[in-house]
Amino acid sequence: MTQRRPLLIALGLLVVGALLWSGLAPYDRGTWVLEVAPAVIAAPVLLATGRRYPLTTLLYVLIALHMLVLILGGAYTYARVPLGFWMQEALHLGRNPYDRIGHLMQGLVPAMVARELLLQRAYLTSRRMTAFLSVCVAMAISAVYELLEWWAALALGQGADQFLGTQGDPWDTQSDMFMALIGATLAMVLLARWHDRQMRVLAGAWPTSASRVS
Template sequence: MPKSHKLVYAIYVVVWIIMAINPKYPQDWLLENVLVFLIFPFIVWMDKKHNYSLISIILLLIFASLHSLGTHYTYAEMEHFDGITQFFGFERNHFDRLVHFLFGLLIFRILFEMITPGISSIKTALLFTFTMVISISTLYEMLEWLAAITFHPELGIAFLGTQGDVWDSQQDTLAAMIGALINLAFYKNYKKLLDYNRDR
């Protein structure tokens, strides 16, 4: 694994440790980080095996760091976003919506690199990646709901972050979809990446 990748992972570990100190709701923090405990080692292992591009690792670091920030304060009560909420006159804190959008925007590239080996058609590769983003986003919403009602139903809004919005899950998935769609505008860059990965 390149040293640059190790540095990115090390930066994330430092960010994660800082955000793990005295979270607002410890039980919520633990639930929100279950997937991190599972996915982070998997990403490192896959990177060692397939050597993903540095930019995809950096984009993943940005998203993961924002997720850590959200788990520290909870997405519904992320106080550093209150200024934006007040400035635009929003009725709720949209930090969670922003992170869902960034999931589709920032995670798209590493998913593309993961699933495209063996795929020769750029249209198929992009469609498959786009579908994966939506599927993962939808699955997360379902797992989030199941975790809340199974383990800590008393956490309520602190964990689910619905803030009284009955369409919260659907809008979160839509935000991720929009983020993923933006990547399709960089069709030519992804075609070059597909050709590069195929020729390696």
């Protein structure tokens, strides 16, 4: 599996470069800290566990993409990301939809992480039950994140507006969780077979960490 090393290094450098760029002059420093915190926490965990508990290349790519979404949102705040304004104009939307992308990824990536851990470590053998529980895990994470946003709003008052990014939408919380559900479901429907193939390759390369993947 040494052939994937250049890709993983490139992904790592891309994320670190984006993080450094985003931290130079973010729109709101407090919001930037809150938004990029998951990426800053996850990166050293992945580095520390990479040898003993390697993940599939697909999952590493998805995690890196999720980190980039978080970092871009932290740099501009979700309501001001230029990509979102372009989407708003192209799709004739009433608000910047970039935060919807963030919550879609918030469902898709945790669901894939849960799926890989459940199958790679042989906690489950049923693909259907694995898919169901993976979606449940993603929704639980989405719910916890919404609670964190609520607590941030209570603690920061008006200063939490940039972090929440509701843009005046009274149903923002429900919409965010619905996007996470869509992301998790799409992951199980569209990526499962590709994921299974990569886990079989991983099991052959690192039999001590993934030998029970069938």
